[in-house]
Amino acid sequence: MKFIQICTLALLLASTQITLADTESEKEAAKLMDAVGMQSALEQSMQQMLDVQINNNPSLSPFRSVMKEFFSKYMSYESLKPDIIRIYADAFTAQELTDIREFYGSKTGQKAIKLMPQLMRQGGEIGAKRVQAHIGELESMIKAEAERLKKEAK
Known part of the structure; x- marks a missing residue:
């Protein structure tokens, strides 16, 4: 107990x-x-x-x-x-x-807060440009996968 x-x-x-x-x-x-x-x-x-x-x-x-x-x-x-x-x-x-x-x-932390939105936007722009530069490859990959799935479904 x-x-x-x-x-x-x-x-x-x-x-x-x-x-x-x-x-x-x-x-x-x-x-x-x-x-x-x-x-x-x-x-x-x-x-x-x-x-x-x-x-x-x-x-x-x-x-x-x-x-x-x-x-x-x-x-x-x-x-x-x-x-x-x-x-x-x-x-x-x-x-x-x-x-x-x-x-x-801190001074550095305040700078990070101030710059973070700009840095994130710039990073997003880089990513968008990279995708746009290779969009044809993505479209080809999607098309190939769609064809593979279509064959697999038969």
């Missing part, structure tokens, strides 16, 4: 430590989100996503305000914040999140 009580107490203490650790990680993740300007980044991203959608399909232009309202409802920082904090808290310890936040608080 005493063994069961000790085991139960040990489990309760362990789960309390896990909860406290999670809470600390969540607090640090929230601080990190503030330090990197996640709210501003998401708002800019949402605006860019909306612009891309409308540029790709101009017939959506009259619905810009409706789409913006929808994205604001489901893609805003406030609506995503708990989930974002959770994924960071799950991925990093409280100390690791503190370390990351301290880096982004």
